[in-house]
Amino acid sequence: MHEAKHFLFGKTAIVTGAGRGIGRAIARRFAVHGANVIITSRTADQLDETKRLIERGGGGGRVFAQTADVSNAGDVEKLIEDSHAIFERVDVLVNNAGVAPLAMIEEMEPEMFDHILSTNVRTVYLCTRAVWPIMREQGGGAIVNIASLAAFDPFPGFTAYGAAKAFVVAYTKSLAREGQPFGIRVHGVAPGAVETGMLRGAFPTFPSEKALDADDIAAMVEAVLSPAYRHSTGQTVPVMK
Numbered sequence: 144m145h146e147a148k149h150f151l152f153g154k155t156a157i158v159t160g161a162g163r164g165i166g167r168a169i170a171r172r173f174a175v176h177g178a179n180v181i182i183t184s185r186t187a188d189q190l191d192e193t194k195r196l197i198e199r200g201g202g203g204g205r206v207f208a209q210t211a212d213v214s215n216a217g218d219v220e221k222l223i224e225d226s227h228a229i230f231e232r233v234d235v236l237v238n239n240a241g242v243a244p245l246a247m248i249e250e251m252e253p254e255m256f257d258h259i260l261s262t263n264v265r266t267v268y269l270c271t272r273a274v275w276p277i278m279r280e281q282g283g284g285a286i287v288n289i290a291s292l293a294a295f296d297p298f299p300g301f302t303a304y305g306a307a308k309a310f311v312v313a314y315t316k317s318l319a320r321e322g323q324p325f326g327i328r329v330h331g332v333a334p335g336a337v338e339t340g341m342l343r344g345a346f347p348t349f350p351s352e353k354a355l356d357a358d359d360i361a362a363m364v365e366a367v368l369s370p371a372y373r374h375s376t377g378q379t380v381p382v383m384k
């Protein structure tokens with residue numbers, strides 16, 4: 144019997160923050176389904192490891208790894224230009240890169256505040272803006288923004304992080320309106336606690352049985368990109384255990 148190709152087969156997807164954690168899981172999942180993946184983060188050896196895992200996992204798509212600080216406009220422009228030159232289209236952008244240092248308000252130095260906003264908010268704006276004309280000209284695309292349950296119910300110590308992720312939720316909604324005339328869908332995924340270095344950095348004693356796996360988030364990202372969601376845009380889906 145003829146088996147239909149997966150909807151991600153042959154698509155080109157950019158995943159930011161793919162050197163480890165959730166971004167790595169998303170990139171691996173895309174690749175297994177035959178997508179071409181562009182992976183980026185600041186740490187070259189972590190990206191190399193993601194690339195190696197993808198190549199070992201099969202799927203048949205190509206993988207292109209480029210280091211970039213996605214809070215830097217020049218790095219983002221170069222990343223998108225180089226990716227477009229190689230693959231000639233960008234079907235999917237996953238804005239996943241983020242940081243979540245925990246700091247009560249009196250310990251929150253201005254530099255840390257700026258870093259949290261820059262990494263969780265500015266990155267999403269810069270990457271979206273860079274892929275937008277490509278998606279518009281090719282007749283559509285999909286953007287998935289990784290928010291957090293902290294956008295709705297933040298812990299103490301997450302003033303800046305929770306508010307930054309609430310920005311991502313509102314931005315997802317607003318951007319979706321702008322994308323509708325061009326066939327560009329925008330989705331949000333808001334994870335609860337996920338077993339990654341980020342979780343352990345903020346909450347070393349969080350019970351592991353209550354934490355999601357990074358691939359649980361990758362599965363939800365795949366779900367919102369699926370044809371079942373083709374008439375849905377602007378919503379942020381919570382993922383919790």
Ligand code: NAP
Pocket residue numbers: 159160161162163164165166183184185186189211212213214239240241242243262266289290291292333334335336337338339340341342
């Ligand atoms: P992680 O393990 O710390 O991974 C974060 C990734 O983002 C790394 O590859 C990191 O690489 C990259 N990154 C950070 N700043 C960057 C920058 N300026 N430019 C490029 N890449 C950058 O974190 P995670 O747990 O996988 O989190 C991924 C996303 O999920 C984040 O947006 C986070 O807020 C969200 N989230 C996580 C949890 C959780 O419990 N883990 C819960 C809710 C939401 P480099 O440092 O090498 O650049």
